Amino acid sequence: MPTRTFTVAELADYGVPPSGPADIAYDPDLLVDEFVATLKYTATRRCVFRADDNRLYSVEYEAPIDMGDFEVGAGMPDNHGWQDTVTAVEVEERPVIVARWHPVTDEPGTDQPRRGALESLAEIWFTEAGAREDVARQSAANWIIQHADEVAELYDAYLATADDQQ
Structure with missing residues (x-):
């Protein structure tokens, strides 16, 4: 797993961590700021950013937890819980399919989707992965191009097995 060590000052120059999750919409090098876990007095968040390399x-x-008027404890640790240096993990974007329960709708079935493949995949990246909308659309388009032949072969194999079962 490739890593790189940054100082807290270097991360601040990159805008990491952002002041809030909405700040990633205005910085092309901040791609994702997502929730990881809730601790006793703080929340753990993950930020994905593009470095100078x-x-x-x-x-x-x-990050602080906004609890309104309720007492949340001793406050934030210094430097967001970091020491003088922070080890960052190099990452790449990969689609992950997660099964979730959703209410039944009146939309057409899977063989007649209302939206196209690009919009459907972009929606997954945007709403479920927390990526910005432009990043989600580009990622979906890249995935479709990269895997088009494989999807076509799988579909042909599916049709062949469906014909054999009839």
């Missing part, structure tokens, strides 16, 4: 790195940090 044009590679993508991921770091986890502690």
